[in-house]
Amino acid sequence: MWWPRRALVVLVAVAFLAGCGSSEQTPLPPGPAPPQAASLDWVERYPAKGPALEFSVSRFEVTASGWRAEIGIENDTSTRWRLAETPTTGFGVMLFPTDEVAEVESRTQDGDLPGLREARRFAPPLPSDLPPGGSWEGSISAPGSLAARLYVRIVFGRLVAMGDAPDGMHTQFSWITDHSYRLETSAAE
Numbered sequence: 001m002w003w004p005r006r007a008l009v010v011l012v013a014v015a016f017l018a019g020c021g022s023s024e025q026t027p028l029p030p031g032p033a034p035p036q037a038a039s040l041d042w043v044e045r046y047p048a049k050g051p052a053l054e055f056s057v058s059r060f061e062v063t064a065s066g067w068r069a070e071i072g073i074e075n076d077t078s079t080r081w082r083l084a085e086t087p088t089t090g091f092g093v094m095l096f097p098t099d100e101v102a103e104v105e106s107r108t109q110d111g112d113l114p115g116l117r118e119a120r121r122f123a124p125p126l127p128s129d130l131p132p133g134g135s136w137e138g139s140i141s142a143p144g145s146l147a148a149r150l151y152v153r154i155v156f157g158r159l160v161a162m163g164d165a166p167d168g169m170h171t172q173f174s175w176i177t178d179h180s181y182r183l184e185t186s187a188a189e
Contacts, residue, residue, distance in 0.1 A: 032145035033183035037061040042154075042179040047168040051077040053175070056137075057154050060181050066144050067093060067117070069154055072137035075130045077169070080162040082129045083136075089126060090157030090174055091140050092118040095150040099180045104153065108176075116155055117142060129162060151180035 042057040059070040071091075075081055083089070094114045096103055107113050119140035127136055146152065156175040165171045 030148035030185050033062045033148040034186060035062055035064055036184050038181055040179070040181065042177060044175070044178055046173075046175060050168065051166045053077065053081065053159070053169075055154075055156050055175050055177065057177060057179070060152060060154075062146060062183065063141075066142050067146055067152075068139055068141035069093070069119075070137075070139050071154060071156070072135065073130065073156060074135040075132055077166045078132050079165055080129055080131050082160040082162055083157055084126050084128045085158060085160075088118060089122075090116065090118070090155065091122070091126065092116045092142065092155050093146070093152050094155055094176060095146060095152060095183075096180065097150060099151045099182065101178050104176055104178075113176075117144065117146070146183055148183050148185040151182050153177045153180050 038060055040057050040060055042055075044055045045052040046055070054072075054074040054076060056072040056074075057069060058072070061068045073083075094116055096107075096114060104113075120142040121140070123139050123141075124136075126138070127134075130136060154177045156177075158172065158174050161169070161171040
């Protein structure tokens with residue numbers, strides 16, 4: 001009986017090894033996104049109607065050493081909004097696996113947002129606050145790679161009303177764009 005048992009072990013081992021040589025392979029996770037740039041022309045308002053803050057993103061770029069976005073914010077309310085806080089501003093990018101706004105809303109409610117890739121450079125410098133009728137346009141950027149195939153959303157810092165917030169607005173919030181940009185894995189994608 002020793003031979004049949006040994007034969008069974010050999011057959012199981014051969015079957016296992018045959019499966020290991022299969023031509024189907026698990027795809028490797030994508031690496032860092034290569035340099036790329038996109039004109040975006042995104043404009044979003046909060047709230048959608050009435051006095052609002054308007055957030056714009058005109059361009060997004062992955063560079064050899066990091067990322068850069070050309071953005072703007074305009075205050076069409078009667079409230080002054082604080083933008084910059086020490087030591088962080090809350091402006092930057094977040095990466096999501098899908099482009100679904102429902103994912104952002106769900107993860108916000110669950111307290112499960114991805115980590116903020118915070119902007120390290122502002123050109124021109126970000127003002128400490130935005131008065132009624134005021135605006136700021138410039139670029140934000142930071143070093144570090146971003147994973148290919150994920151969706152980038154721009155985050156407009158922690159904004160705090162300096163006084164009463166207009167109807168329909170929170171007194172403190174961060175704006176994560178509804179629009180998103182998919183990071184390509186190659187120039188041909």
